[in-house]
Amino acid sequence: MRKAVVNSPARVSTDPFYSSDCRLALEPSIQGLMDMVIKAGWTPNEVSYTIMMLGVQKLELCSTDEQHRLDAH
Numbered sequence: 001m002r003k004a005v006v007n008s009p010a011r012v013s014t015d016p017f018y019s020s021d022c023r024l025a026l027e028p029s030i031q032g033l034m035d036m037v038i039k040a041g042w043t044p045n046e047v048s049y050t051i052m053m054l055g056v057q058k059l060e061l062c063s064t065d066e067q068h069r070l071d072a073h
Helices: 018-039 044-072
Strands: none
Touching (some): 018 044
């Protein structure tokens, strides 16, 4: 099985196109995952919603971790 390759950032995080580049790096892998899960029987809406919610949960965890780091100083 071929291992997925994800591009590394080519710009600094303050560059206006940084987020767009990240999206382009993630999109093929996420689309492949979605196709696989939909083929298994899940609806496209449920898959999209669940991926979004997992992203929100990760963002909340990252925000909490960052706040803990700031509070520690």
